[in-house]
Amino acid sequence: MRRRRYPSDTTAAEWALIEPLLPVPACQTERGGRPEKHPRRAIVDAIRYVVDNGIKWRAIPHDYGVPWQTVYGFFARWARTGVVACIRDQLRARLRTHRDYAPNPVAIVLDSQTVRAAETASKATRGYDAAKKVNGPKRHLAVDLGGWPVMVMVTPAARTDRDAARELLTRLRLTHPELACAWADRAYAGTQVTWAASFLNLTLAIVSRPPRSRGFVVVPRRWVVERTLSWIMQARRNVRDYERLPQHSEAHLTWATITLMTRNLTREQPQPAQRGTHLAPTGK
Structure with missing residues (x-):
């Protein structure tokens, strides 16, 4: 060996x-x-x-x-073949069970992240995000209340959060019928809220930043997914996108979270309160 x-x-x-x-x-x-x-x-x-x-x-x-x-x-x-996503889901269920929660979450938090693409990235994954002024892919994450990913989806950055939300939420409803509530920022507001309630029987709650706030602000519920985004960025392959296929970008993100989950399950690292926000999460 x-x-x-x-x-x-x-x-x-x-x-x-x-x-x-x-x-x-x-x-x-x-x-x-x-x-x-x-x-x-x-x-x-x-x-x-x-x-x-x-x-x-x-x-x-x-x-x-x-x-x-x-x-x-x-x-x-x-x-x-979905093996990587299956490993992620099984490890997440075990983490939740260890904390006396149901194996599958009923509430999730949504957010997206745009990163720059390398010259090897294809048109299938890259696009121009006018708001961030970044040419690359956009990562859409759905995590449970402990910060463990439930689903990862990569699209060109030119695709808005509202447009991607319909596909993401539909896939979540098909694979996780127990979901009842999702929290997100104002990028998911508007017709998506009524659409999710009418067609998916899912409550989409919008959590906004405090009025006149500047810089980084810890927003209730949303901070969980923002923390997860910071964790996956510590894996250097995820700092920039190099992939020609969106599913390969998703796999790199998922492998980074698998490493975090296995280390948390084997108790190799202290709890977040002892070391900081870059460690594995606790909570529902």
């Missing part, structure tokens, strides 16, 4: 959480297939190394013992 060398590598406790959530190897299914040549833990560690350090796929250290093409192949396949 490869020795743990980098901060992004999984510990034994983290791997014990992730391994059962990965799909069964093809060689163990009825359809059959060739046995996998490389250990999955090395592949997961290499993916986490790319996300945490923001390197190119070709620059994966050789000591992982896995060709970069193999690592990228598993990354793309797991993103395409």
Whole structure:
């Protein structure tokens, strides 16, 4: 077994959480297939190394013992088949259960973030955000009241929050029928509120900043998702978007939150009150 060398590598406790959530190897299914040549833990560690350090796929250290093409192949396949999102949802449910909450949230918080795109990003992910004056993708996040992501969606930045909200909320309603309430800022106000109530049976509550406030202000409910955005930006691959496919951008964001959740579950880090806002969240 490869020795743990980098901060992004999984510990034994983290791997014990992730391994059962990965799909069964093809060689163990009825359809059959060739046995996998490389250990999955090395592949997961290499993916986490790319996300945490923001390197190119070709620059994966050789000591992982896995060709970069193999690592990228598993990354793309797991993103395409929904494996990464499933791992995220299972870990979130376990975190909520440990705090005596229901496995699935009934209330969420919405927000978006626009980041700059590198020259490798395609037109499918980039667009010009006139409000932020940024050319790149826009990330739409829905988190529970503890800050754990429920859904991540990446669109071109030219698409407004109101337009993206309909797709995001529709997908949330289909995958999480237990949802009853969502909090968001004024970018989601207007016809979206009545549309969500009429067509999705979902209460969309708008939380505004205090009048005449300047700079950063801690806004009730909304601060939770803003804190989550700050967490995922600590993974250097997420500071700027390099992807040609939106689902790959979503996968990088999700892998960053998976690392946070596994570390929280294994109690490797202190609670937020002891260290600051960059650690894993507590709450509903």
